[in-house]
Amino acid sequence: MSELKATRAAYGETLVELLEAGVDVYAVDADLAGSTTTAKLAAADPRRHVNVGIAEANMIGVAAGISLTGATVFTGSFAVFGTGRAYDQIRNTVCYGNLNVKVAPTHAGISVGPDGGSHQMVEDIALMRVLPNMRVLVPADYISAKAALRIAAATAGPVYVRLGRANVPLLYEASELEDFALGQARVLRQGSDVSIIACGVEVALALQAAELLAERGIRAEVIDAFSLKPLDEQLILESAARTGFVITAEEHSVIGGLGSAVAEVLAAHPGLVERCERIGVQDRFGTSGGFDELFREYRLDAQAIFELVVQ
Amino acid sequence: MFDAKQVKSKAQAMRRDIVASITAAGSGHPGGSLSATDILATLYFGEVLNHRPEEPSWPERDRFILSKGHAAPVLYAALAHAGYFPVEELTSLRKFGSRLQGHPDMHKLPGVEVSTGSLGQGLSIAAGLALALRNQGSQAQVFVLLGDGELQEGQVWEAAMFAAHQRLGNLIAIVDNNNLQIDGQVEEVNSLGDIAAKFSAFGWQAQTVEGHEIAALKSALDAAAAHSAGPAVLIASTVKGKGVSFMENQCGWHGKAPSQEQCDSALLELGQLEQLAELEQLEQLEQLTEVGA
Numbered sequence: 001m002s003e004l005k006a007t008r009a010a011y012g013e014t015l016v017e018l019l020e021a022g023v024d025v026y027a028v029d030a031d032l033a034g035s036t037t038t039a040k041l042a043a044a045d046p047r048r049h050v051n052v053g054i055a056e057a058n059m060i061g062v063a064a065g066i067s068l069t070g071a072t073v074f075t076g077s078f079a080v081f082g083t084g085r086a087y088d089q090i091r092n093t094v095c096y097g098n099l100n101v102k103v104a105p106t107h108a109g110i111s112v113g114p115d116g117g118s119h120q121m122v123e124d125i126a127l128m129r130v131l132p133n134m135r136v137l138v139p140a141d142y143i144s145a146k147a148a149l150r151i152a153a154a155t156a157g158p159v160y161v162r163l164g165r166a167n168v169p170l171l172y173e174a175s176e177l178e179d180f181a182l183g184q185a186r187v188l189r190q191g192s193d194v195s196i197i198a199c200g201v202e203v204a205l206a207l208q209a210a211e212l213l214a215e216r217g218i219r220a221e222v223i224d225a226f227s228l229k230p231l232d233e234q235l236i237l238e239s240a241a242r243t244g245f246v247i248t249a250e251e252h253s254v255i256g257g258l259g260s261a262v263a264e265v266l267a268a269h270p271g272l273v274e275r276c277e278r279i280g281v282q283d284r285f286g287t288s289g290g291f292d293e294l295f296r297e298y299r300l301d302a303q304a305i306f307e308l309v310v311q
Numbered sequence: 312m313f314d315a316k317q318v319k320s321k322a323q324a325m326r327r328d329i330v331a332s333i334t335a336a337g338s339g340h341p342g343g344s345l346s347a348t349d350i351l352a353t354l355y356f357g358e359v360l361n362h363r364p365e366e367p368s369w370p371e372r373d374r375f376i377l378s379k380g381h382a383a384p385v386l387y388a389a390l391a392h393a394g395y396f397p398v399e400e401l402t403s404l405r406k407f408g409s410r411l412q413g414h415p416d417m418h419k420l421p422g423v424e425v426s427t428g429s430l431g432q433g434l435s436i437a438a439g440l441a442l443a444l445r446n447q448g449s450q451a452q453v454f455v456l457l458g459d460g461e462l463q464e465g466q467v468w469e470a471a472m473f474a475a476h477q478r479l480g481n482l483i484a485i486v487d488n489n490n491l492q493i494d495g496q497v498e499e500v501n502s503l504g505d506i507a508a509k510f511s512a513f514g515w516q517a518q519t520v521e522g523h524e525i526a527a528l529k530s531a532l533d534a535a536a537a538h539s540a541g542p543a544v545l546i547a548s549t550v551k552g553k554g555v556s557f558m559e560n561q562c563g564w565h566g567k568a569p570s571q572e573q574c575d576s577a578l579l580e581l582g583q584l585e586q587l588a589e590l591e592q593l594e595q596l597e598q599l600t601e602v603g604a
Binding site for chain 2: 068
């Protein structure tokens with residue numbers, strides 16, 4: 001867990017790889033092609049990168065139109081604008097039409113940092129998860145982000161890929177790229193006392209919390225949920241049945257995200273667990289600050305997970 | 312060969328189907344369907360759209376997108392008369408299990424290029440489609456119909472700016488300028504100003520055209536299609552509810568179904584107009600015969 005790399009770093013280069021592999025791929029961005037890294041596709045083939053300027057609704061509409069020719073189209077911008085500002089376009093044009101558009105904005109979550117609450121999107125998973133036809137992938141590191149983008153391209157229809165700006169630890173080896181799949185979670189650490197089911201940057205923090213818990217003799221299982229929709233219900237239920245204690249962790253609102261998705265599964269199996277807790281943003285907006293201080297303030301860090309388990 | 316009278320006759324048949332299908336449905340949008348009827352009749356039956364009803368996904372077809380999706384009945388009437396599905400199916404409009412959804416669904420009905428219904432989105436979709444077709448080296452053109460009230464949606468102008476910037480010469484927009492929206496006159500709700508001047512300022516070739524004159528529509532559409540330097544728009548002056556006297560220019564008929572009695576009266580009126588048109592044609596034919604003799 002030494003090397004750090006942002007999940008967004010996988011975006012542009014994976015698009016170029018898809019193009020080189022013969023995929024009829026396009027990226028449509030909204031004046032953030034440098035930040036999202038989709039500009040790399042423009043460098044490879046300018047005709048396949050469309051910059052609509054600061055116009056997110058048009059970005060989704062143009063992507064939808066391009067997809068009608070059979071192309072695989074990725075959209076950009078920041079998560080707050082790329083989902084929230086263009087929600088009706090995603091709902092009524094992309095999802096209702098089941099079009100081959102991949103919504104993969106970057107800068108999701110509190111980890112955006114100094115830009116503050118206006119830019120820290122903590123509702124995007126909820127917004128995307130509720131849409132029929134939409135699949136939701138939340139990669140935890142650079143390698144799994146690459147895998148998520150490849151899966152998105154290989155899956156017909158709308159897919160949401162949540163990418164971040166912050167540099168986060170590498171959790172996977174490049175050789176594991178093909179091991180990810182839609183609807184599959186991954187167990188990163190086995191344990192029998194508590195199941196910590198995390199997504200995105202919280203996976204690395206959950207692993208840190210597991211280390212702290214191990215010092216106390218508590219054996220935590222850490223699961224990278226990766227595919228939030230479809231969710232790996234079987235793996236989650238098996239782990240929950242084994243430990244009887246589930247904690248979810250996400251840098252997203254506790255309303256509508258991974259915590260809700262897992263709670264929905266557990267609610268259908270009464271008595272399976274004794275305890276279910278959700279680490280996440282507690283129905284608040286974000287605020288400016290650095291990664292560490294924000295994750296402390298919002299009770300998203302390893303210490304918060306640790307304390308919740310031992311309390 | 313283009314024949315304005317034949318197109319007009321199709322338009323009248325489409326109007327009868329619009330009124331009858333909305334009456335059978337018990338709900339729907341007659342006003343904006345009737346205002347757009349001559350436009351769609353010219354597109355589909357005036358040798359404007361290059362398409363193959365027997366092969367709806369023919370890659371080289373011209374595309375038509377109904378951005379004002381609530382005018383679905385006029386699109387359905389055009390598609391049925393063009394042969395995409397049986398005309399008899401039109402009366403299934405809006406019913407449970409029907410392919411003719413309240414707003415067009417691309418996965419249910421052949422000939423519907425993209426599902427629409429939420430206003431303001433069709434021009435963006437058309438622009439993206441035009442751009443990708445151009446990249447493919449396709450000769451196909453993309454036509455999109457918007458309502459004038461719809462132009463109040465900001466996304467339309469995002470797309471207008473984009474289409475001009477990309478010089479999409481294969482994109483043709485048509486505005487059904489019937490001056491009415493649900494809450495009243497467009498001028499009173501939120502006035503649009505000079506629509507043609509606005510599009511011109513964005514870099515479009517803009518023409519205004521009488522939206523119920525088939526020959527005028529045909530030549531304006533041909534001119535727009537021939538304009539390859541960038542996108543072109545037709546501002547078609549229309550009358551909401553056109554062809555049914557009690558619906559004309561009444562915003563109350565935006566989204567209301569006629570009663571059976573009103574339907575009968577509308578059909579009589581539309582039928583009579585049709586007969587008059589036929590009579591006129593006959594008279595002209597007779598005159599020609601006389602000249603020939």
